Amino acid sequence: MSEMLKEIAQRMKALRVLEDFSAEELAEKCDLSLEEYEAYEAGKRDFSFSFVYTVAGALGVDVVDLLTGESPKLSSAAVVRRGQGLKIDRRDAYDYRHLAHTFRHKIGEPFLVTVEPAPESEKPALHEHGGQEFNYMLEGTMALYIDEVIYVLEAGDSIYFNSAVPHAMRAMNGERAQFLAVVMSQQNA
Numbered sequence: 001m002s003e004m005l006k007e008i009a010q011r012m013k014a015l016r017v018l019e020d021f022s023a024e025e026l027a028e029k030c031d032l033s034l035e036e037y038e039a040y041e042a043g044k045r046d047f048s049f050s051f052v053y054t055v056a057g058a059l060g061v062d063v064v065d066l067l068t069g070e071s072p073k074l075s076s077a078a079v080v081r082r083g084q085g086l087k088i089d090r091r092d093a094y095d096y097r098h099l100a101h102t103f104r105h106k107i108g109e110p111f112l113v114t115v116e117p118a119p120e121s122e123k124p125a126l127h128e129h130g131g132q133e134f135n136y137m138l139e140g141t142m143a144l145y146i147d148e149v150i151y152v153l154e155a156g157d158s159i160y161f162n163s164a165v166p167h168a169m170r171a172m173n174g175e176r177a178q179f180l181a182v183v184m185s186q187q188n189a
Contacts, residue, residue: 016059096112112179115178117176128163134184140177143170
């Protein structure tokens with residue numbers, strides 16, 4: 001278990017207790033069984049960004065609060081220089097850079113996402129989270145799986161979708177794909 005995973009799990013538990021939720025209540029809010037939730041909170045199960053986003057929403061905190069333990073401090077503007085952004089290590093084939101991690105009270109979570117190529121025959125694991133998502137392709141070609149439908153997107157293409165529907169992406173043609181993703185919660189959408 002990585003140190004980052006342990007730290008996020010500890011923050012998740014501390015915030016749950018601070019907000020006076022039982023593990024059962026938070027599991028229900030996240031649409032998980034109690035056993036699944038407790039495995040996450042104990043740091044025994046790796047979690048996707050979708051899970052972190054859902055838990056943060058249920059706890060009423062910013063995603064960055066869970067990922068780093070530091071609350072965003074700015075409320076008028078947040079500048080992120082080229083190649084910067086809060087790096088989120090979740091899976092080997094994905095590089096997430098949060099592009100507004102210092103901004104307080106965001107209505108959307110913008111990310112620069114780079115997906116490394118995977119075997120063409122390999123279908124990625126699908127994840128879902130509440131709200132809606134907008135993806136704009138910057139480079140490469142990507143297969144975006146939304147439930148049983150596969151959309152092939154190239155540089156300049158965009159897609160807006162209900163992120164509560166299970167989805168995942170895979171870089172195609174043996175080359176990396178890069179896109180801008182903006183995740184918006186349902187209450188702000």
